Amino acid sequence: MQNILDKIKEIKIEASKGKSTYSAPSNIALIKYWGKYKNQIPANPSISFSLDHSKSTTSFEYQPKKNDGEISIDFLFEGEKNDAFKERIVKYFESLKALLPMLTMHHFRISSSNSFPHSSGIASSASSMSALAMNIVDMLNQLSSQALVPADFLKLSSYLARLGSGSAARSVYGGFAVWGASEFFENSSDLFAIPADSQEIHPVFQNLNDDILIIEKGMKQVSSSAGHNLMNTHPFASARFDLARSRMGEMKEILRSGNLEEFGKLVENEALMLHSMMMTSNPSYILFKPNTIAAIESIWDYRNSENVPVFFTLDAGANVHLIYPVEYETKVRSFIDSNLVVYCENAAYLCDKLGHGPEKIN
Numbered sequence: 159m160q161n162i163l164d165k166i167k168e169i170k171i172e173a174s175k176g177k178s179t180y181s182a183p184s185n186i187a188l189i190k191y192w193g194k195y196k197n198q199i200p201a202n203p204s205i206s207f208s209l210d211h212s213k214s215t216t217s218f219e220y221q222p223k224k225n226d227g228e229i230s231i232d233f234l235f236e237g238e239k240n241d242a243f244k245e246r247i248v249k250y251f252e253s254l255k256a257l258l259p260m261l262t263m264h265h266f267r268i269s270s271s272n273s274f275p276h277s278s279g280i281a282s283s284a285s286s287m288s289a290l291a292m293n294i295v296d297m298l299n300q301l302s303s304q305a306l307v308p309a310d311f312l313k314l315s316s317y318l319a320r321l322g323s324g325s326a327a328r329s330v331y332g333g334f335a336v337w338g339a340s341e342f343f344e345n346s347s348d349l350f351a352i353p354a355d356s357q358e359i360h361p362v363f364q365n366l367n368d369d370i371l372i373i374e375k376g377m378k379q380v381s382s383s384a385g386h387n388l389m390n391t392h393p394f395a396s397a398r399f400d401l402a403r404s405r406m407g408e409m410k411e412i413l414r415s416g417n418l419e420e421f422g423k424l425v426e427n428e429a430l431m432l433h434s435m436m437m438t439s440n441p442s443y444i445l446f447k448p449n450t451i452a453a454i455e456s457i458w459d460y461r462n463s464e465n466v467p468v469f470f471t472l473d474a475g476a477n478v479h480l481i482y483p484v485e486y487e488t489k490v491r492s493f494i495d496s497n498l499v500v501y502c503e504n505a506a507y508l509c510d511k512l513g514h515g516p517e518k519i520n
């Protein structure tokens with residue numbers, strides 16, 4: 159990574175006008191990132207897969223301005239001004255300007271939208287920060303005489319995305335991605351995510367669905383950043399981080415061998431452990447809702463009685479993700495319609511699946 163950072167520091171940029179648009183997916187973690195240190199260094203490695211339909215599309219126009227060291231941005235979210243999001247992007251650009259002086263040489267018009275409803279309780283930081291980071295790297299490529307090779311383009315995008323939101327580091331890839339140094343994944347790093355080698359992923363895991371029950375639409379009461387911070391003083395932190403580290407090895411072996419049953423055990427335990435960390439933080443808090451538990455119990459009953467390999471996971475929120483091989487789609491969707499929509503706000507759920515990663519849009 160250092161060689162890429164050194165290289166971009168040497169690039170001579172002349173301010174000019176240009177445009178770039180990227181869409182980038184949301185992702186769902188199987189081994190969860192929960193806890194971080196200074197400069198967005200994760201306390202443990204994590205592995206996720208990118209989704210297909212749940213994504214952010216961000217268009218990014220820039221034009222020269224006086225280089226007074228200030229960041230200048232107009233920002234639209236879903237076509238409307240959004241000061242909270244704009245402030246977050248200004249802060250993000252501020253944090254990057256030493257590395258990327260081009261950010262103070264241009265005025266930016268950034269416009270972003272999500273494919274999923276804003277009030278669906280689905281976190282958009284992973285998809286939006288990775289789309290933004292890819293636009294920034296694309297701009298760098300457009301303004302420099304020597305474009306980055308594709309692997310370095312993604313590495314730098316992931317590095318920059320991580321600085322915006324940790325989980326965003328993984329969203330610059332399709333399929334499975336690993337973020338955080340892990341002895342089980344060669345070339346893994348705390349600074350950027352890497353794609354998991356698709357040769358090492360059993361066919362049963364190459365076509366997974368992820369249907370998301372919208373248990374609660376509203377914004378969660380405690381942000382992920384606040385939750386990560388509470389891990390710094392958590393009584394179980396070191397045990398949790400050690401376990402997550404060794405679970406990366408277990409997950410790698412499960413993905414290689416195609417063992418669905420072990421997959422389900424590990425993924426569900428990770429989800430419950432994430433929430434148990436929240437419940438035992440100081441102060442403690444609870445993000446799931448009674449309907450989250452009701453849905454989980456119903457999934458367990460259904461799996462036991464019907465023998466369908468459908469497993470749940472949770473984000474830092476109340477919504478329930480149902481993960482299962484695509485060939486069970488008809489069965490699982492009819493189970494959702496008959497048994498689970500009662501637990502969803504306005505009977506809403508999203509149908510998603512493992513996706514192929516970001517797209518550059520012309």
Ligand code: DP6
Nearest residue numbers: 187190191204323324325382383474
């Ligand atoms: C529970 O990436 O949203 O989804 O780095 O503070 O932006 P920040 O946190 P964020 O945390 C996501 C946590 C998680 C687990 C995961 O995606 O690995």
